[in-house]
Amino acid sequence: MRRPGLSPKSSRMKRNNLLFVSARFPFPADCGGKIRTRDILRGMKGGRFEIALASPQPPDGSRRFAEELRRVCDRFVGWPETARGLLWTVARCMSLLSQFPLAVATDRSDAGRGVLATELARGADLVVADFPHSTVLLPARLSSPSVLFTHNVEAEIFRRHAAVASSSFHRAVWESQGRKMQRFEDDAARRFGAVVTVSERDYVIPLRVGGGTRIKAYEAMAAGCPVVSTTIGVEGLPVVPDRDCLIGDTAEAFGVAVLRLLDDAGARRTLARSARHLVEHRFSAKAAAAVFEGACLRAAAMAERAAA
Numbered sequence: 001m002r003r004p005g006l007s008p009k010s011s012r013m014k015r016n017n018l019l020f021v022s023a024r025f026p027f028p029a030d031c032g033g034k035i036r037t038r039d040i041l042r043g044m045k046g047g048r049f050e051i052a053l054a055s056p057q058p059p060d061g062s063r064r065f066a067e068e069l070r071r072v073c074d075r076f077v078g079w080p081e082t083a084r085g086l087l088w089t090v091a092r093c094m095s096l097l098s099q100f101p102l103a104v105a106t107d108r109s110d111a112g113r114g115v116l117a118t119e120l121a122r123g124a125d126l127v128v129a130d131f132p133h134s135t136v137l138l139p140a141r142l143s144s145p146s147v148l149f150t151h152n153v154e155a156e157i158f159r160r161h162a163a164v165a166s167s168s169f170h171r172a173v174w175e176s177q178g179r180k181m182q183r184f185e186d187d188a189a190r191r192f193g194a195v196v197t198v199s200e201r202d203y204v205i206p207l208r209v210g211g212g213t214r215i216k217a218y219e220a221m222a223a224g225c226p227v228v229s230t231t232i233g234v235e236g237l238p239v240v241p242d243r244d245c246l247i248g249d250t251a252e253a254f255g256v257a258v259l260r261l262l263d264d265a266g267a268r269r270t271l272a273r274s275a276r277h278l279v280e281h282r283f284s285a286k287a288a289a290a291v292f293e294g295a296c297l298r299a300a301a302m303a304e305r306a307a308a
Contacts, residue, residue, distance in 0.1 A: 016125040018049035023107040023134040025057045027065040032215040041072035043289020056081040079111040101180040112137045126300045132188040145303030148192040155182040194299035221275035226268045228257045244275040
């Protein structure tokens with residue numbers, strides 16, 4: 001039996017209902033994950049899906065950011081964001097003993113699960129979990145087609161923190177958190193029908209720890225800034241060293257690259273021009289949203305065929 005709204009004929013008459021679940025209120029968009037979520041939703045708004053965004057919200061958040069929300073979704077449903085005070089700090093410390101990694105344990109919310117249970121009961125043609133963290137707000141089994149949107153490789157980030165930890169205690173904590181996150185990410189991915197991953201002037205990125213899309217690099221390139229980075233700083237990006245950016249993995253090499261650009265205006269212009277062309281033609285927010293929308297449509301179609 002076909003799910004309503006997914007057949008080729010009906011898709012021209014009615015947009016599919018998409019429930020987009022996030023463990024973070026997306027505004028203000030002041031970090032890479034929020035920026036990516038905002039841009040993906042903004043690019044999909046008015047397209048093939050009618051988008052319901054569900055997330056915790058700060059006090060009066062939906063009113064203060066009403067205009068921003070209007071640009072990214074057709075409907076917003078929220079629940080109170082956990083207040084950060086002494087009790088929150090104590091609970092966060094206690095979460096180190098949880099089976100969940102710390103970043104996930106603190107995202108659990110009975111209020112959030114209740115709101116999402118109501119939304120799921122209304123019916124959704126597709127459910128998208130934004131970051132693996134948000135899966136703690138969803139039931140173990142979803143009756144609707146589902147997509148997990150993984151921005152980062154969190155377990156890899158934790159392992160890198162462990163590698164550069166300044167004490168044996170901090171190293172042990174990061175290693176423990178990394179193991180928990182690896183198990184959690186693996187288990188979360190198995191629950192979903194599809195998984196979507198995202199691998200100033202002279203812009204420098206001396207990054208030693210990281211594990212997601214390096215949105216800072218893309219933003220600098222899009223702004224026409226020549227980029228100097230470590231290998232990790234542009235890891236996963238299809239850039240060509242010496243064409244799109246300069247690479248320096250030691251302090252000496254990094255400094256040499258920066259000085260090279262400071263001394264050579266022609267090299268700065270050439271590097272910036274090539275990098276901007278790459279981003280404009282392959283990695284604009286509009287292009288990324290189109291790719292994500294296509295992945296969501298394929299996931300819904302696959303689930304439809306499996307149920308037929």
